[in-house]
Amino acid sequence: MAPANTSSAATSEPRLGLRERKKIQTRQAIRRAAYLLFERQGYDGTPIDQIAEAADVSPSTVFRYFPTKEDIVLTDEYDPVMEAAIRARPADESPVEAIRQGVHVAMRHIMENDIVELRQRTRLVREVPSLRGRQAEGMGQSARMLCTVLAERSGRDANDVELRVVTSAILGAMHEALMYWVEQGQQEDLIALIDRTLDVLDRGLTL
Amino acid sequence: MAPANTSSAATSEPRLGLRERKKIQTRQAIRRAAYLLFERQGYDGTPIDQIAEAADVSPSTVFRYFPTKEDIVLTDEYDPVMEAAIRARPADESPVEAIRQGVHVAMRHIMENDIVELRQRTRLVREVPSLRGRQAEGMGQSARMLCTVLAERSGRDANDVELRVVTSAILGAMHEALMYWVEQGQQEDLIALIDRTLDVLDRGLTL
DNA sequence: CGTTAAATGGCAGTAACTCTCAAAAGATTG
DNA sequence: CAATCTTTTGAGAGTTACTGCCATTTAACG
Numbered sequence: 001m002a003p004a005n006t007s008s009a010a011t012s013e014p015r016l017g018l019r020e021r022k023k024i025q026t027r028q029a030i031r032r033a034a035y036l037l038f039e040r041q042g043y044d045g046t047p048i049d050q051i052a053e054a055a056d057v058s059p060s061t062v063f064r065y066f067p068t069k070e071d072i073v074l075t076d077e078y079d080p081v082m083e084a085a086i087r088a089r090p091a092d093e094s095p096v097e098a099i100r101q102g103v104h105v106a107m108r109h110i111m112e113n114d115i116v117e118l119r120q121r122t123r124l125v126r127e128v129p130s131l132r133g134r135q136a137e138g139m140g141q142s143a144r145m146l147c148t149v150l151a152e153r154s155g156r157d158a159n160d161v162e163l164r165v166v167t168s169a170i171l172g173a174m175h176e177a178l179m180y181w182v183e184q185g186q187q188e189d190l191i192a193l194i195d196r197t198l199d200v201l202d203r204g205l206t207l
Numbered sequence: 208m209a210p211a212n213t214s215s216a217a218t219s220e221p222r223l224g225l226r227e228r229k230k231i232q233t234r235q236a237i238r239r240a241a242y243l244l245f246e247r248q249g250y251d252g253t254p255i256d257q258i259a260e261a262a263d264v265s266p267s268t269v270f271r272y273f274p275t276k277e278d279i280v281l282t283d284e285y286d287p288v289m290e291a292a293i294r295a296r297p298a299d300e301s302p303v304e305a306i307r308q309g310v311h312v313a314m315r316h317i318m319e320n321d322i323v324e325l326r327q328r329t330r331l332v333r334e335v336p337s338l339r340g341r342q343a344e345g346m347g348q349s350a351r352m353l354c355t356v357l358a359e360r361s362g363r364d365a366n367d368v369e370l371r372v373v374t375s376a377i378l379g380a381m382h383e384a385l386m387y388w389v390e391q392g393q394q395e396d397l398i399a400l401i402d403r404t405l406d407v408l409d410r411g412l413t414l
Numbered sequence: 415c416g417t418t419a420a421a422t423g424g425c426a427g428t429a430a431c432t433c434t435c436a437a438a439a440g441a442t443t444g
Numbered sequence: 445c446a447a448t449c450t451t452t453t454g455a456g457a458g459t460t461a462c463t464g465c466c467a468t469t470t471a472a473c474g
Contacts, residue, residue, distance in 0.1 A: 204411045205302060416474090426463100
């Protein structure tokens with residue numbers, strides 16, 4: 001199998017050493033193999049050893065790249081994107097509105113690059129309890145990030161209860177919207193759905 | 208051991224058989240032993256075998272009572288209490304308000320019975336990632352329950368997106384409040400804190 | 415008391431990790 | 445280019461949560 005360098009992201013970046021390139025490649029190989037096997041025989045039905053074999057690396061290496069099996073599925077690097085997007089918004093905007101814009105940007109980013117993976121991943125998260133649990137962890141991280149950013153904008157402490165409550169509520173709501181989306185067969189316009197979700201929050205959770 | 212309970216002794220509750228009583232007893236023994244060991248040597252530092260030994264049962268039995276180690280920590284039976292409380296509220300009350308009242312009732316219930324355990328448990332949940340993840344699962348259950356109840360009141364479908372968003376946001380927010388509470392040393396009045404949290408939601412997540 | 419059903423304990427097996435160490439491969443310097 | 449240094453990899457042994465299976469004990473019931 002030839003490398004085939006599918007990344008296609010205008011490789012104008014600083015030339016990475018061979019080591020770095022191989023690392024990225026291996027990482028991708030493992031994830032690809034895993035997703036394929038998960039699709040075919042389910043998450044729980046796929047032992048790490050088998051993933052390792054399919055990706056042509058040793059089990060040790062799999063664990064080196066992904067500390068837990070869940071991490072193979074749950075790896076998004078969109079937090080920084082969203083963070084940047086929010087920072088770019090005017091400081092007098094309401095938290096909900098700022099986050100709305102941040103999510104819009106991150107969403108467009110995802111849709112362009114790997115919407116297929118988003119579907120697959122969300123489906124897995126929905127079905128496998130341990131993944132759902134792990135993702136909640138990730139949301140905790142995102143929440144802390146949002147708190148920090150919003151704290152700067154509003155001049156509050158990043159540990160302010162109300163601030164933390166706001167971010168947690170928003171993330172909880174959006175997660176639920178995502179789940180709804182996959183349950184419905186991912187037909188709806190995701191951005192519109194998220195907007196509706198944020199509207200509900202905006203108007204004080206009235207029905 | 209002689210039966211001794213047969214007729215004369217007014218055994219308070221609907222007379223449980225010896226079997227049932229022993230089961231409850233065993234369950235409690237395991238949990239007590241576990242909490243004690245967790246306190247002393249941490250959650251991850253305490254293998255099931257040790258818990259079994261301390262509770263004077265076999266490891267098999269531990270797994271029979273608690274399908275996972277996490278379940279030893281996370282077992283609350285307050286959902287039904289809250290459900291009943293919400294059902295008792297007038298149907299024209301807003302979701303947030305109804306849940307507020309439901310939480311009040313459940314909280315009082317907890318405070319009277321096992322506030323010590325609440326502290327210990329919440330502390331554990333805060334510290335141990337796997338527990339946090341598992342608890343998120345539990346919140347999912349609670350969310351579905353709330354959806355069902357609120358659906359009846361509002362005449363909506365229990366699967367309505369907005370309904371689901373509302374419950375998820377509320378639960379996410381309350382969870383965060385609880386975390387804040389333990390972080391601050393559990394000094395504040397928990398009920399007041401939760402009220403503040405719900406107020407934030409009520410006014411549309413403005414700061 | 416004898417029979418039945420449930421709870422228990424022990425044991426073997428699986429799978430997700432963790433640790434350690436030696437070999438292989440990329441980077442670096444003379 | 446060779447020698448050395450550093451990073452990545454693979455292999456093996458060990459831990460622990462969990463699953464199934466079967467024999468034994470123990471409560472329930474006629």
